[in-house]
Amino acid sequence: MRFEAFEKTIWLATPTKRDDELKYIQEAFDTNWITTEGTNLVEIERQVCEKVGCKYAVSLTNGTSALHLAVKLAGVKEGDTVFCTDITFGATVNAIIYEKAKPVFIDTEYDTWNMNPLALEKAFELYPDTKVIMVVNLYGTPAKYDEICSVAEKHGAVIIEDAAESFGATYKGRQTGTFGSYNVISFNGNKIITGSGGGMLLTDDKSAADKARKWSTQSRENAAWYQHEEIGYNYRMSNIVAGVIRGQLPYLEEHIARKKAIYERYKEGLRDLPLSMNPYDPDTMEPNFWLSCILIDKDAMCEQIRGENYTCYKSESGKSCPDEILETLAKYNVQARPIWKPMHMQPVYRMNDFVAIDDEGRGVVTSWDSDNKFDVGADIFQRGLCLPSDIKMTAEEQERIIQIIRSCFE
Numbered sequence: 178m179r180f181e182a183f184e185k186t187i188w189l190a191t192p193t194k195r196d197d198e199l200k201y202i203q204e205a206f207d208t209n210w211i212t213t214e215g216t217n218l219v220e221i222e223r224q225v226c227e228k229v230g231c232k233y234a235v236s237l238t239n240g241t242s243a244l245h246l247a248v249k250l251a252g253v254k255e256g257d258t259v260f261c262t263d264i265t266f267g268a269t270v271n272a273i274i275y276e277k278a279k280p281v282f283i284d285t286e287y288d289t290w291n292m293n294p295l296a297l298e299k300a301f302e303l304y305p306d307t308k309v310i311m312v313v314n315l316y317g318t319p320a321k322y323d324e325i326c327s328v329a330e331k332h333g334a335v336i337i338e339d340a341a342e343s344f345g346a347t348y349k350g351r352q353t354g355t356f357g358s359y360n361v362i363s364f365n366g367n368k369i370i371t372g373s374g375g376g377m378l379l380t381d382d383k384s385a386a387d388k389a390r391k392w393s394t395q396s397r398e399n400a401a402w403y404q405h406e407e408i409g410y411n412y413r414m415s416n417i418v419a420g421v422i423r424g425q426l427p428y429l430e431e432h433i434a435r436k437k438a439i440y441e442r443y444k445e446g447l448r449d450l451p452l453s454m455n456p457y458d459p460d461t462m463e464p465n466f467w468l469s470c471i472l473i474d475k476d477a478m479c480e481q482i483r484g485e486n487y488t489c490y491k492s493e494s495g496k497s498c499p500d501e502i503l504e505t506l507a508k509y510n511v512q513a514r515p516i517w518k519p520m521h522m523q524p525v526y527r528m529n530d531f532v533a534i535d536d537e538g539r540g541v542v543t544s545w546d547s548d549n550k551f552d553v554g555a556d557i558f559q560r561g562l563c564l565p566s567d568i569k570m571t572a573e574e575q576e577r578i579i580q581i582i583r584s585c586f587e
C-alpha cells in the first residue's frame with residue numbers, strides 16, 4: 178500500500194449541516210406546529226417556486242410520493258404505456274408501477290447520459306398511443322429538453338420531469354423542474370439540499386397543485402366530518418422536516434459551486450488517464466454537479482464480468498475497470514458507487530420493453546441481454562463509476578482519491 182487509508186470514511190454524498198435548521202425546528206416546536214402544516218412548509222414552497230420559476234410547489238413526504246402523484250396527475254391508467262428514462266434510480270419506475278402502468282424504457286445517449294430523444298421518437302412509432310413520458314436528469318445533468326419537448330409536443334404527450342437529482346441545474350437558462358407539466362424534486366439525505374427526507378411536486382397548473390395537496394392529505398372533502406370521494410394518501414411533508422429544508426435552501430448555490438469545484442478537480446486530476454467525466458453540453462447546460470462520475474475508455478477496460486450480485490475482474494497493467502477502482506477505493510475507506518444499473522437490466526423490470534437505436538439508426542425493441550451492442554445504458558453501466566462527491570471532502574482528500582484512482586491504471 179502506497180497510501181494511508183482515510184481514518185474517517187469519505188462518502189459519496191452525505192448531508193451538509195448548516196446553522197439554521199435547528200432554529201426553524203425550534204420555531205415549529207415553540208409554536209406547536211409539529212404537524213403537516215406550518216410556517217416552514219409555507220416558506221419552503223414560496224422559496225422553491227421563486228428559485229425554480231414555477232407557480233406551485235407541494236411539499237410531500239419524499240420524491241417518490243411526489244412522483245406517484247405526478248403519474249396520477251398525468252392521467253396514467255392501468256395498462257397504459259409510459260416511456261421512461263432507463264438509467265435512473267428505481268423510484269422513478271416504481272411510481273409508474275404503483276398505478277399499474279407499463280414502463281417502456283428508452284435507451285440513453287452518450288452526450289448527457291439521459292434519455293435519447295431519437296430513441297424516444299422511434300418509440301412513438303412502436304407505441305403510438307403513448308401519452309406520458311418520464312424524463313430524468315441523471316446525476317444533476319439536464320436531459321436534452323429542446324429535442325425531448327419537441328418529440329413530446331409532436332405526439333401530444335405529457336412530460337413528467339424527475340428532477341430529484343438536479344435541483345438548481347439549468348438548461349438554456351431555465352431551471353430543471355419546469356420542463357414537465359408535473360415535476361419532482363427530492364430532499365433525500367444524499368441530495369444536494371436535504372430535509373432528512375422530503376420531496377416536492379412542482380407545476381404551473383393550479384388545479385393539479387390543488388389535487389396533489391388534497392390527495393396527499395387523505396383526499397378529504399370540504400365537510401364537517403371526514404368525507405371521501407376519492408382515494409387519498411398520507412403524503413404530506415411534516416413541518417419539522419420543512420424546517421430542515423428551510424435552513425438548507427439558502428445554500429443551494431454554494432453547494433452547487435462546491436460540487437462543481439469537485440467535478441473540475443477530478444477532471445483536471447484525471448485528465449491524462451484513458452477516461453472521461455460524465456458529460457454535458459456547456460453551451461446549453463449548467464448541471465448542479467450532484468455526482469461526479471467517470472467513464473473508462475473501451476480500450477482501457479480490463480476484463481470485468483458482472484453477475485446479478487457479484488463481480489469478477491482481471492487486473493491488467495495500464496488498464497482498469499469500475500469494480501477494480503471501487504474495490505481499491507474501499508480499501509482506503511472511500512465510498513464510490515457503480516453507475517445506477519439500467520432499469521431494463523433489473524430482474525424486476527427486464528421483461529419490459531426497451532427501445533434502443535441500432536447501427537442504421539432504426540428504433541429496435543431489444544431484450545436486457547447486455548451483450549447487445551446497441552445498448553448504450555449497459556455500456557455506461559459496464560464502464561462507468563460514481564466518485565465521492567461529498568462537499569465536505571477537502572481538496573487534499575480529493576487529491577489522494579485521485580492518486581488512488583491513478584494507481585489502478587498502473
Ligand SMILES: *Cc1c(COP(=O)(O)O)cnc(C)c1O
Nearest residue numbers: 239240241266268341342363365
Ligand atoms: C432520489 C431519487 C428519487 C427519489 O426521491 P426520494 O426523496 O428518495 O423518494 C427519485 N428519482 C431519482 C432519479 C432519484 O435520484
